[in-house]
Amino acid sequence: MVVCNFFLQGRCRYGEKCWNEHPRGESRGGGGGYNDSYGRSGGQQQQPRGGGGGGGGGGGGFRNRVWVNPSQQRGGFIQPSSFSSQGSSDWGSGGGGGGGGGGGRRENLKSSDFSFSTQNRFSALNASNAFDRGGGGRRGGAAVAEGTAGDEDDDKKLEVIQMDMDAWESSGQWGFSCYSYFKTSISGFTDLSPEELRLEYYSTRASGDLQGYINGVNQLLSQWKSRVQELKVMSPSTRLALLAELNGTAPQLSSSGFGSTPATGFGSSTSTFGRKGFDAAPPAQTSSFGFPAPSSGFGSSSTSSPSTGFGGLLAAPTQPPSGFGSSSTPSASSFSFAAPSAEKPAASSGFGSASGFSFSSAAGNAGGGFGSAFGAGSGTAFGAATASPAAGAAAVGEATGALFSPESKLTQEELNQFKAKRFTLGQIPLKPPPASMLAV
Amino acid sequence: MSLFGAASTFGTGGTGVFGSTTTDSHNPMKDVEVTSPPDDSISCLAFSPPTMPGNFLIAGSWANDVRCWEVQDNGQTVPKAQQMHTGPVLDVCWSDDGSKVFTASCDKTAKMWDLNSNQAMQIAQHDGPIKAIHWIKAPNYSCIMTGSWDKTLKFWDTRSPNPMMSLQMPERCYCADVVYPMAVVATAERGLIVYQLENQPSEFRRIDSPLKHQHRCVAIFKDKQNKPTGFALGSIEGRVAIHYINPPNPAKDNFTFKCHRSNGTNTTTPQDIYAVNAISFHPVHGTLATVGSDGRFSFWDKDARTKLKTSEQLDQPITACCFNHNGNIFAYASSYDWSKGHEYYNPQKKNYIFLRNAAEELKPRNKK
Numbered sequence: 150m151v152v153c154n155f156f157l158q159g160r161c162r163y164g165e166k167c168w169n170e171h172p173r174g175e176s177r178g179g180g181g182g183y184n185d186s187y188g189r190s191g192g193q194q195q196q197p198r199g200g201g202g203g204g205g206g207g208g209g210g211f212r213n214r215v216w217v218n219p220s221q222q223r224g225g226f227i228q229p230s231s232f233s234s235q236g237s238s239d240w241g242s243g244g245g246g247g248g249g250g251g252g253g254r255r256e257n258l259k260s261s262d263f264s265f266s267t268q269n270r271f272s273a274l275n276a277s278n279a280f281d282r283g284g285g286g287r288r289g290g291a292a293v294a295e296g297t298a299g300d301e302d303d304d305k306k307l308e309v310i311q312m313d314m315d316a317w318e319s320s321g322q323w324g325f326s327c328y329s330y331f332k333t334s335i336s337g338f339t340d341l342s343p344e345e346l347r348l349e350y351y352s353t354r355a356s357g358d359l360q361g362y363i364n365g366v367n368q369l370l371s372q373w374k375s376r377v378q379e380l381k382v383m384s385p386s387t388r389l390a391l392l393a394e395l396n397g398t399a400p401q402l403s404s405s406g407f408g409s410t411p412a413t414g415f416g417s418s419t420s421t422f423g424r425k426g427f428d429a430a431p432p433a434q435t436s437s438f439g440f441p442a443p444s445s446g447f448g449s450s451s452t453s454s455p456s457t458g459f460g461g462l463l464a465a466p467t468q469p470p471s472g473f474g475s476s477s478t479p480s481a482s483s484f485s486f487a488a489p490s491a492e493k494p495a496a497s498s499g500f501g502s503a504s505g506f507s508f509s510s511a512a513g514n515a516g517g518g519f520g521s522a523f524g525a526g527s528g529t530a531f532g533a534a535t536a537s538p539a540a541g542a543a544a545v546g547e548a549t550g551a552l553f554s555p556e557s558k559l560t561q562e563e564l565n566q567f568k569a570k571r572f573t574l575g576q577i578p579l580k581p582p583p584a585s586m587l588a589v
Numbered sequence: 590m591s592l593f594g595a596a597s598t599f600g601t602g603g604t605g606v607f608g609s610t611t612t613d614s615h616n617p618m619k620d621v622e623v624t625s626p627p628d629d630s631i632s633c634l635a636f637s638p639p640t641m642p643g644n645f646l647i648a649g650s651w652a653n654d655v656r657c658w659e660v661q662d663n664g665q666t667v668p669k670a671q672q673m674h675t676g677p678v679l680d681v682c683w684s685d686d687g688s689k690v691f692t693a694s695c696d697k698t699a700k701m702w703d704l705n706s707n708q709a710m711q712i713a714q715h716d717g718p719i720k721a722i723h724w725i726k727a728p729n730y731s732c733i734m735t736g737s738w739d740k741t742l743k744f745w746d747t748r749s750p751n752p753m754m755s756l757q758m759p760e761r762c763y764c765a766d767v768v769y770p771m772a773v774v775a776t777a778e779r780g781l782i783v784y785q786l787e788n789q790p791s792e793f794r795r796i797d798s799p800l801k802h803q804h805r806c807v808a809i810f811k812d813k814q815n816k817p818t819g820f821a822l823g824s825i826e827g828r829v830a831i832h833y834i835n836p837p838n839p840a841k842d843n844f845t846f847k848c849h850r851s852n853g854t855n856t857t858t859p860q861d862i863y864a865v866n867a868i869s870f871h872p873v874h875g876t877l878a879t880v881g882s883d884g885r886f887s888f889w890d891k892d893a894r895t896k897l898k899t900s901e902q903l904d905q906p907i908t909a910c911c912f913n914h915n916g917n918i919f920a921y922a923s924s925y926d927w928s929k930g931h932e933y934y935n936p937q938k939k940n941y942i943f944l945r946n947a948a949e950e951l952k953p954r955n956k957k
Binding site for chain 2: 313315316317319320321322323325326327328329330332334340341342343344345346347348350351362363366
């Protein structure tokens with residue numbers, strides 16, 4: 150008889166049914182002959198069987214004398230890309246590649262909405278993290294998996310973030326939550342548990358100052374909405390800021406302008422001005438300020454610190470509300486996070502109502518008001534903020550790496566550049582402009 | 590009780606005037622209702638350990654009270670006793686011998702309630718509300734572990750007013766679980782720390798969270814040799830992560846799954862995503878139960894990676910759940926969890942605790 154070449158290589162598909170001779174004594178490690186009714190064999194092509202069978206499927210069907218250990222097989226699986234497309238349709242998993250690979254190993258899932266994703270086989274994307282997508286299904290998953298280094302990758306990342314924001318907004322999820330993209334926390338979100346909020350409500354109800362609570366909550370809500378909106382819209386400066394965060398290159402925030410707490414319902418007086426860093430310091434979007442961007446660049450990015458000063462329990466600073474306080478956003482009655490964020494928080498009443506707050510440190514007062522302009526989403530609020538540029542610059546000047554450079558720190562050339570109508574290529578200042586030069 | 594009384598005349602009427610609408614959705618699963626439930630939302634549930642005969646259920650609530658019921662074999666629940674704090678109770682736990690109950694509250698204290706004498710005394714003090722309390726029984730020591738929003742984790746010998754040990758955490762403690770010798774604490778800002786408790790508690794590892802959003806609940810699971818080997822972590826985003834501490838193949842063994850969402854695999858309409866409020870593992874089968882803000886509970890088999898069952902939707906979120914020591918009873922509490930803010934809070938709405946027979950439904954799926 151003819152000796153079977155495949156058998157000699159260890160990969161004869163027919164096993165004992167093979168018409169050629171299989172000389173005994175050959176290695177049989179890979180010799181997964183399979184019964185036609187099973188869709189699986191050792192490392193060879195996989196037939197779409199609805200994911201049934203898995204590695205263990207070989208159990209009954211193997212006529213081959215060689216028992217190919219399913220766990221070995223699994224380890225050796227090269228997950229071909231064709232599998233991922235099947236996988237995603239079966240499991241409805243967002244992570245196409247990851248889901249497919251995982252689905253192949255497991256038996257049929259009974260209910261279609263139990264979708265999971267295993268770690269992505271593309272280890273470049275961080276093997277120890279669950280590679281999956283919130284909300285939307287199969288969209289960006291495969292795309293991210295295949296992205297090569299560089300801009301494409303970044304684009305995909307940002308796309309993912311946008312999708313996540315979309316899903317977050319429309320889903321009615323709890324909004325006071327931190328958010329992260331693959332281990333990097335995205336700044337601009339405060340993490341508050343429902344219990345903390347509820348406790349605050351109960352305490353203020355006892356003390357009779359419910360309105361303060363309501364105002365505070367609305368402020369937080371509007372901050373959240375504006376941040377989500379920002380990330381969804383993804384203006385160029387937000388993009389840059391985000392990418393800087395994601396790549397870990399953004400400078401650490403100095404507390405310029407942030408961290409006041411409204412005294413009204415919350416009773417804490419955390420003074421954070423002049424503090425150079427926070428515990429879980431989110432990076433500042435200062436990079437965006439160095440660019441000769443129009444005022445929208447200034448308005449769009451916002452930095453924040455993690456928690457609020459509820460009842461003086463927490464020492465971490467809060468971001469001043471973007472809605473400028475007591476004028477609550479139009480949808481005051483609907484706490485729902487899923488409410489369409491039609492209102493632009495910054496469009497609400499102007500800077501003057503900031504007097505509704507009492508900021509904790511005197512030096513920071515103007516800085517606080519000034520800084521809070523950055524929490525706002527639009528240029529109009531920013532325009533209002535320039536009403537106190539001098540004070541702002543002074544306060545800001547204390548902090549290093551601030552949003553604006555004090556004039557004393559800029560060289561004459563840099564000042565000239567800022568004064569000029571346009572930047573000269575090659576001489577664009579790296580430092581942000583002084584606040585007093587802003588003409589909005 | 591009048592509410593309950595009124596409901597029964599409708600419900601038991603069966604085909605009464607209103608027909609099928611009398612199936613009020615507060616108990617669509619037709620489970621046993623615990624009598625005299627607390628007057629405000631239930632934050633935590635705990636069943637007595639196996640060292641005590643019978644089943645006793647403890648529930649802490651936002652009405653500042655902790656209540657104890659005896660659950661008899663025929664399903665009857667008998668209210669036994671109650672203790673008060675000066676602030677809402679956030680967590681409760683039993684001592685290993687079943688004689689004491691520990692309660693943690695927003696009033697920044699934790700108390701030890703001796704059930705035999707019905708006396709409670711303060712055993713712990715924090716600078717902020719205490720969110721998690723667990724009893725640790727080690728061969729060479731026993732203590733109480735409390736995790737608080739003041740970012741510390743403290744260990745208390747109940748006889749002394751000062752903590753035996755105080756560990757600093759990066760952020761506020763949101764949830765914790767203890768299965769000796771492992772303890773897991775999940776904090777705000779997606780912090781996740783594992784502690785090892787042998788000899789004395791120490792930080793074992795800080796883990797990068799597998800989830801993108803706020804952590805809400807955590808539960809440790811054990812392997813076939815009854816040793817803690819990993820944990821399940823739930824977030825506000827309708828997702829649970831199963832994480833092994835030392836898996837042979839982390840990329841494959843750790844995974845996350847979506848749950849408590851409204852639309853299943855229909856990706857065209859935006860899903861409603863609900864928080865996972867609590868996770869509990871069945872003590873015998875190793876399968877898990879999750880309860881969510883959507884008012885449903887689900888049973889899952891994490892090894893087979895399948896869902897075993899999802900309940901009907903209750904009209905209120907389910908805030909807490911718990912298995913009894915032998916896994917026959919599954920208790921879950923239906924009350925408002927503040928997931929939609931204060932506008933949806935109705936102090937008049939009745940809160941419930943239901944008991945369900947869990948012996949059959951939580952059997953693991955056979956792996957092929």
